[in-house]
Amino acid sequence: MLYREALNKAIDKTMEMDETVVVLGEDVGLYGGSYRVTEGLVAKYGERRLIDTPIAELSIVGNAVGMAIGGLRPVAEIMTANFGLLAFDQIINHMAKYRYMSAGKITLPMVVRFPQGVSRQLAAQHSESYEQMLSAVPGLTVLAASDVNYAYHALQFAIMSDDPIIFIEHELLYNKKGDIDFETAIDPLKARVVKEGQDMTIVSYLKMLDDVMEAVPEIEKQLGKSCEVIDLCSLNPIDYETLETSLKKTGAIVVVEEDHKTGGFGSQIVSWAAEEMFYSLDAPPLRLAGEDVPIPYNRTLELASIPTPEKIAEKIMAWGNKNGL
Amino acid sequence: MNKLLAEEIYYDMVLGRTFELAAKEHYMGGDIAGFLHLDIGQEGFSVAAMKAFDKGDVFTTYREHVMAIARGMDPKDVMAELFGKAAGISRGRGGSMHLFDPSHFFYGGDAIVGGQIPNAVGCAYARKYQGREDGVMVVFGDGATNGGAFFESINNASTQKLPLLFLCENNGYAIGTKITRVAPFEKQAKKAEPYMITREVDGMDALAVYESVREAQSLIQDGHGPVFLEAMTCRYEGHSVADANTYRSKEEMQICKGKDSIDRMEQLLLSQYGITPDAIKTIQKRAQNCVDEAVAFAASAVEPELAELYEDIFAERKNHAVS
Numbered sequence: 001m002l003y004r005e006a007l008n009k010a011i012d013k014t015m016e017m018d019e020t021v022v023v024l025g026e027d028v029g030l031y032g033g034s035y036r037v038t039e040g041l042v043a044k045y046g047e048r049r050l051i052d053t054p055i056a057e058l059s060i061v062g063n064a065v066g067m068a069i070g071g072l073r074p075v076a077e078i079m080t081a082n083f084g085l086l087a088f089d090q091i092i093n094h095m096a097k098y099r100y101m102s103a104g105k106i107t108l109p110m111v112v113r114f115p116q117g118v119s120r121q122l123a124a125q126h127s128e129s130y131e132q133m134l135s136a137v138p139g140l141t142v143l144a145a146s147d148v149n150y151a152y153h154a155l156q157f158a159i160m161s162d163d164p165i166i167f168i169e170h171e172l173l174y175n176k177k178g179d180i181d182f183e184t185a186i187d188p189l190k191a192r193v194v195k196e197g198q199d200m201t202i203v204s205y206l207k208m209l210d211d212v213m214e215a216v217p218e219i220e221k222q223l224g225k226s227c228e229v230i231d232l233c234s235l236n237p238i239d240y241e242t243l244e245t246s247l248k249k250t251g252a253i254v255v256v257e258e259d260h261k262t263g264g265f266g267s268q269i270v271s272w273a274a275e276e277m278f279y280s281l282d283a284p285p286l287r288l289a290g291e292d293v294p295i296p297y298n299r300t301l302e303l304a305s306i307p308t309p310e311k312i313a314e315k316i317m318a319w320g321n322k323n324g325l
Numbered sequence: 326m327n328k329l330l331a332e333e334i335y336y337d338m339v340l341g342r343t344f345e346l347a348a349k350e351h352y353m354g355g356d357i358a359g360f361l362h363l364d365i366g367q368e369g370f371s372v373a374a375m376k377a378f379d380k381g382d383v384f385t386t387y388r389e390h391v392m393a394i395a396r397g398m399d400p401k402d403v404m405a406e407l408f409g410k411a412a413g414i415s416r417g418r419g420g421s422m423h424l425f426d427p428s429h430f431f432y433g434g435d436a437i438v439g440g441q442i443p444n445a446v447g448c449a450y451a452r453k454y455q456g457r458e459d460g461v462m463v464v465f466g467d468g469a470t471n472g473g474a475f476f477e478s479i480n481n482a483s484t485q486k487l488p489l490l491f492l493c494e495n496n497g498y499a500i501g502t503k504i505t506r507v508a509p510f511e512k513q514a515k516k517a518e519p520y521m522i523t524r525e526v527d528g529m530d531a532l533a534v535y536e537s538v539r540e541a542q543s544l545i546q547d548g549h550g551p552v553f554l555e556a557m558t559c560r561y562e563g564h565s566v567a568d569a570n571t572y573r574s575k576e577e578m579q580i581c582k583g584k585d586s587i588d589r590m591e592q593l594l595l596s597q598y599g600i601t602p603d604a605i606k607t608i609q610k611r612a613q614n615c616v617d618e619a620v621a622f623a624a625s626a627v628e629p630e631l632a633e634l635y636e637d638i639f640a641e642r643k644n645h646a647v648s
Contacts, residue, residue, distance in 0.1 A: 065443070
């Protein structure tokens with residue numbers, strides 16, 4: 001099963017179960033979604049529930065807010081994160097705030113799907129990551145799907161939740177393979193220990209998690225240590241409990257993220273570690289993030305602008321050697 | 326219009342103005358803070374639109390106290406909200422600009438100019454989806470028609486033939502800028518003409534507003550798709566109480582106030598509905614008592630508990646304090 005098929009299955013299942021679930025976005029209906037996530041659904045549920053919208057993101061999210069007020073469960077698709085910036089007024093001023101400003105009188109059961117990240121040479125206006133901004137908005141729950149099983153379970157959770165949820169997907173993961181465990185329920189707000197280890201905790205999410213996993217054998221071999229790898233899964237709320245348990249065991253933390261380093265999401269994790277876990281740390285925290293540059297088109301420059309498995313291995317090994325890990 | 330309804334509309338208009346004058350007084354006195362956008366002058370428009378669209382959902386702007394009360398919210402709850410008290414309709418977390426009451430199908434109270442329009446489009450989609458016929462009304466000012474949210478919304482509502490009434494309150498000023506300085510024409514209905522049926526009404530004539538909104542509602546209910554109704558109004562105060570209103574001449578204000586909707590409604594009640602001057606006085610007194618009670622209620626209401634800071638952020642997720 002592919003990641004995009006798992007997302008499709010999750011939407012399909014909720015639509016079958018609940019007639020108030022509708023999907024809206026650019027090319028989500030007859031076209032089947034630009035990443036084929038909604039493929040085949042219009043044949044099953046009709047154009048009334050798979051709503052092709054104009055290329056007008058402010059309205060995609062703004063209309064979804066109104067649909068949710070009116071009693072539907074909209075699933076809005078933003079074609080790519082950079083386009084989603086046009087919808088930030090609706091996301092931040094409306095979607096995130098109506099419940100609080102109305103003292104709980106307005107409930108917004110809605111999801112905005114946010115495909116993002118450096119894909120393949122799409123250049124600066126189609127390659128960015130916005131979890132740092134979205135996770136900083138009180139009122140939003142922000143999930144980040146790094147694999148097939150989580151994508152399937154967490155998207156269903158998001159659609160059936162009564163809270164407004166930002167569901168981040170990575171554009172290079174749509175064809176990632178994996179299995180769904182249909183028998184075991186997950187808590188989408190909990191982080192997941194992907195690999196257990198003793199000597200350092202590597203925290204990541206979305207596509208960088210794959211790059212970390214690719215780098216880990218080399219790191220372990222060269223340093224002679226074992227790495228614990230954690231997929232954050234939920235970026236707001238952050239599951240500090242799982243991080244704390246791991247950090248108490250390993251005493252060292254690395255955060256690997258694709259967004260730009262200044263103000264990037266990982267700074268929150270490192271700040272937490274410094275404030276709350278200082279006496280458990282045997283080494284200064286390490287943060288690997290994208291460069292503070294717009295994402296360039298040229299492939300060599302593009303890869304130079306973000307962490308890669310090679311760079312992750314190299315930098316963690318250098319950090320480990322320097323700090324006696 | 327029958328006598329009972331005419332009287333009711335007049336009462337709510339007088340109540341609205343009395344409420345706004347009291348709000349202004351208490352803003353000056355420091356009981357009310359933040360931004361306070363008064364509806365003085367436009368009561369006929371606000372009340373008649375709400376009464377006419379009594380069934381159906383309403384989305385509106387930050388200038389909404391009079392509409393909220395005409396819609397059925399208790400003036401005490403509204404005043405308490407202005408005072409920031411726990412008894413307020415939004416428990417003191419919204420303030421003047423954010424009044425919400427789904428039990429009266431009233432969804433704010435939005436303070437991003439034009440921001441509520443796409444929400445109303447989505448709600449109209451939901452109503453059509455559910456087969457509910459009353460439709461949705463969205464109120465916005467002339468200034469909002471210059472924004473992208475408005476243009477996206479007329480396009481979407483028209484394409485999808487949604488039961489949505491776009492009700493434009495054209496008071497001629499986008500905050501302090503005369504609308505013709507930032508738009509190519511005085512009447513904004515022109516922008517909607519290629520998309521939908523448009524109508525215009527004298528917004529200072531409550532009866533005419535009532536009839537026009539009724540007609541527009543019946544059009545949207547008949548599957549014609551959306552309607553754009555433009556009401557030409559006049560606000561007597563600045564954009565908010567913080568605005569000294571220096572950009573309008575005395576002459577302009579005089580002409581403006583000469584069209585007063587409350588005076589006109591009063592004349593109509595006396596001349597056509599056989600209501601006596603004494604009965605008018607009784608209505609005015611009733612409105613004053615109601616506002617006095619609302620102020621007393623708001624003044625004596627308690628402050629929100631500090632723990633409320635973390636309440637109602639999420640429906641399901643645990644609200645928590647960050648250490």
